[in-house]
Every structure is written in C-alpha cells, then in structure tokens.
Amino acid sequence: KAGVTQTPRYLIKTRGQQVTLSCSPISGHRSVSWYQQTPGQGLQFLFEYFSETQRNKGNFPGRFSGRQFSNSRSEMNVSTLELGDSALYLCASSLASSGLLSTDTQYFGPGTRLTVL
Amino acid sequence: AQTVTQSQPEMSVQEAETVTLSCTYDTSESDYYLFWYKQPPSRQMILVIRQEAYKQQNATENRFSVNFQKAAKSFSLKISDSQLGDAAMYFCAYRRPSGNQFYFGTGTSLTVIP
Numbered sequence: 001k002a003g004v005t006q007t008p009r010y011l012i013k014t015r016g017q018q019v020t021l022s023c024s025p026i027s028g029h030r031s032v033s034w035y036q037q038t039p040g041q042g043l044q045f046l047f048e049y050f051s052e053t054q055r056n057k058g059n060f061p062g063r064f065s066g067r068q069f070s071n072s073r074s075e076m077n078v079s080t081l082e083l084g085d086s087a088l089y090l091c092a093s094s095l096a097s098s099g100l101l102s103t104d105t106q107y108f109g110p111g112t113r114l115t116v117l
Numbered sequence: 118a119q120t121v122t123q124s125q126p127e128m129s130v131q132e133a134e135t136v137t138l139s140c141t142y143d144t145s146e147s148d149y150y151l152f153w154y155k156q157p158p159s160r161q162m163i164l165v166i167r168q169e170a171y172k173q174q175n176a177t178e179n180r181f182s183v184n185f186q187k188a189a190k191s192f193s194l195k196i197s198d199s200q201l202g203d204a205a206m207y208f209c210a211y212r213r214p215s216g217n218q219f220y221f222g223t224g225t226s227l228t229v230i231p
Binding site: 042048056090108 | 150152154159160161163164167208212217218219220221222223224
C-alpha cells in the first residue's frame, strides 16, 4: 500500500498570503489529522477529519481551517499568513475503526515545509 | 488535558549498546494508548512501538521494547543493540480511548556513536 502523501513538500509564501496544503491518506483510512511542528512548540495538533467532518480541533486560531473530501483526501488552509506560521505541517491518517478500544495508529506523511517571509 | 513529558532532550549511545528513553504522562483516564514514534533527519515520522494501557504485558518489537508502569504513568523505550540507523528524534505520544487526537512529548534526540 502506498503511504500518506503530502503536497507540496516545500512552500515559500509571504506574510498576508494564504496557502493550501494537501494530504492523501493511506487507502482505506478514513481519519486524517494535521499537526504543526516547530522547534519551539514541538508537535501540536491542529484538527482531525473523519468522514468529511471535523471531529477534533486543537487550539489554533480560525485562520487555520481544513476540509476532507469524500475520498478521504484532506486539505488544510491557512489564511493571512504570519511569520510564526513557518513550520513543518504533518498529516497523519488512520483507519479510525469503530469501537472505544480501537488500536488506531496514525501513519504520518513526509510533511510540507512552509516558510513565511 | 493530557500532557506528555520527555525529560531528556538529548541522549547518546554507543553502537551495539542499550539505551532507554524516558516518557511520563498525565491523565485521569484509565484506558488509553501510548506510542513511540521516530523521526529521522528525513522528517518522516515512523511508528516504533505502541502499548495499550489495558495490557499488562510490555510491548516489544524486535530490538525495541517498552517498560510501561501504569501506576507511575511512565512509558520508557529501550533500544537494544543500537544501530547507526536508530539515530533520530524520538517522540512519545498519548492517545485517548476515543477520538483520534494524539498528544506528543517534546522529543528526545538520540545520537548513535560508532
């Protein structure tokens, strides 16, 4: 099976612009989560999508948004970019099988390195 | 809120030796999942091992094993026979029983000395 893919791998934007990142999960996986990774803050959870609905959300401003399509592919959008948004954005997918005690494991993509100038 | 703490920002080990990375977490839940992920310089996060809290037996995956102490809320990773390819940042992660949000520690950078 192909792994999680993310496009683009690298992106350079300027302050005030907006950006859209894409994530294609492993075939059959229905949950997609997004994380921001920075040297200072580490890995921080942005949000999770499951069956085209946002199921969980981290503590990020409304400038960060996402969506999931019927084929489970997900996009993340950041509007009005700030210098502090420079980071590695990681997408992770999982089966999201039903049941409280599911042993769901997240599989990560290679990330998109966003630089805001 | 759940917090995950990795108190060792950096560790080093001689090739072929054993090293243990520490992780503690804070939670009021009784059922949850714990993971160790590895992030080499390529930045690709790779699952190393996982542990279900309801299992008393410690998980093992080849040269990787954990010491899960539920009462102490401790989840350490032991790497035996360390290899050069083990050099990476290691993250401990906690996942609640429902939902799919992971909480990560700040990571431990492991250097393997030839």
